[in-house]
Amino acid sequence: MKLDYNLNLTQEQKLIMTQSMQLSIKLLQMSTVELKEYIDKEFAENPTLEVKYEDLEDGSNSKDKLDYKEMIKYLEFDSYGSQNYSAYDQDSDISPFTFISSKKSLKEYLIEQLREQLNDKELIAISSYIIEGLDERGYLTSSIEDLSDELKLPQKSVQAAIRIIQSLDPVGIGARDLKECLKLQLLRKNCTNEKLYSLVEDHLESLADNKYPQISKELNITLQEAQELGDIVKSLEPKPSRGFYTGEDVKYIIPDAIIKKLGEEYVIIMNDGVLPRLSINPIYKELITTEKDKEAVAYVKDKLDSALFLIKSIESRRSTLYKVLEKVIEKQKDFFDKGDNYLRPMTLKDIATELDIHESTVSRAIREKYILTDRKTIKIKDVFSSGIQKNRDNEDVAVISIKNKIKVLIEEEDKGKPLSDQGICDILNKMGFNISRRTVAKYREELGIKSSSKRKRF
Incomplete structure (x- = not known):
């Protein structure tokens, strides 16, 4: 077999994903919250970058001051968690701060009740320790034996503390499992029907599957009675902690744009106020021409390039989203006018073809982004439907x-x-x-x- 070694020249085209292109794509698909966090990080690392948030106190923007009296009438405050209230007019009758309360966790609420109801410091200390061990549902996952060993106390003392905890609100707190949680609630309701407790203890799975004929047969009651008992059990709360702060912050939705109807036409108002205005620090522009240290100049030029690219990419992100929304409104006018039942089939490919861009660009542009309409806040992705x-x-x-x-x-x-x-x-x-x-x-x-x-x- 003969082996030949030859040199051949070939010419081909390849798309190389540079770091700049990767960053541009990354910025495009960021949500508003993610982008704001990224800008703050870049500002901390890049001295040439200047960040300025809109100052509502600025006299030049006085016409844009928020009228909180009007806003309170029709806005849902839970959708505006990111709103900047620094420009609140002190002369106004109603302050938005009236509607803001501090978070109280379930465990704090339980310990408050303990201190109000008990004088025994040792029992309060034992109960507080057990409360700290409750899981996110409000259930006690540690056994009496384990708690007794941990606290170096007799089991009777631990059992007494658990009974105290289970007497607190919300009802069902401190239960060891779902069955005990439901039975604690029945006891608090003064339910005396033994069949009801039997249903919870032995037939929860059948109840979940609506197997009332089987339940009625095993409990020796009529179908209607089985269903009535089932309705009572289904009205109970399987997760006592529901409604309390359990340590996870609420993630607020910040709409990227507002779709407003003016006359017969819809207009797009980009929500630019939630992001800072970026610019280049003029000191560093001058430094390039006056500084003689080549390394310093090279460093500044690199940082200036990064800052300029960031500003350009953010503007490109805004422009792409605006164009996508324009086409969405054009194709879904009936939906915005009349509601969900009038949503027409529309795919990413439809919008990409109209705008002469890649389908993946549309996908990234709408990822985790929301619009505020006259009716509600909508995830942009939800208006795309096959x-x-x-x-x-x-x-x-x-x-x-x-x-x-x-x-x-x-x-x-x-x-x-x-x-x-x-x-x-x-x-x-x-x-x-x-x-x-x-x-x-x-x-x-x-x-x-x-x-x-x-x-x-x-």
């Missing part, structure tokens, strides 16, 4: 519209004879929707609706 064929008029219908119809059909069904997935499928087919039973089942599960056997009422 469609299924509607036979009657040969039109595409958005999945969300089909889901809404399934939801309405189930809400209006005879609860004694709930509609099966096939039954819903037949009704939708008669309405002109080309949909299969399997698709109905899939959409029903996505809506969090149980099957017909679990919805049946006796």
Whole structure:
């Protein structure tokens, strides 16, 4: 076999992902909160970068001052957690700070109750220790034996402390498992029906599956009685900590844009106020021409390049999102006018084709971004929906519209004879929707609706 060694020249084109391109893509897909955090980090590391937040106290912006009296009338405050209240007008009758309260954790609330109800310092100390060990649901996961060993105390003292904790609010706190949690709530309600406690102790799985015929047979009661007992149990709270601060901060939604209807047209107002204005520190511009130290000049030039690229990339992100939203409004005008039932099928590819950009660019531009409309705050991704064929008029219908119809059909069904997935499928087919039973089942599960056997009422 003969081996030859040759040198060959070939010419080919390759797309090399430079660091700058990677950063540009990264910035495009950042949410507003992520971008703000990134800007703060860059500001701390890059001395040539200047960051300035909008100063609402500036006289030149006095026309933009917020009227809190008007805002309180129609805005939902939980959607505006990032709002800057530094410019609050002290002469106003209503302060937004009136609506802000400090976070009180479940454990703090329980210990407060202990101190109000008990004088025994030792019992308070034992109970407080046990409370600190409750999990995020409000359950006690440590055994009495383990707690006794940890505290070097007799089990009777630990049991006494647990009984105290279980007498506090919210009801069910300090339970060792779900069954005990539910039974504690029944006791607090002064329920004396032994069948009810038997249902909790022995038949929770059957209750979850709506197996009332089996429950009625095993408890020797009628179907109606089984269902009534089941309704009582289902009204109880399986997670006593619900509604209390458990240590995780609430993540607020900051809309990237506001869609406002003016006359017959919709306008896009980019929410630029949540991000700082970036500029270049003029001192460093001058330094390049006056400084003789080559290393210092090279360092400054590198930082200036980084700052300029960041400013350019943020503006590009804003511009891309604006163009995408323009096309979204153009294609979904009925949705913005009339609501969810009028959402038309629209894919990322549709918008990408219209704008002559790559589909992945659209995907990154809308990732984790929200818009504020006259009706509600919407995740931009939610207005993109695939469609299924509607036979009657040969039109595409958005999945969300089909889901809404399934939801309405189930809400209006005879609860004694709930509609099966096939039954819903037949009704939708008669309405002109080309949909299969399997698709109905899939959409029903996505809506969090149980099957017909679990919805049946006796």
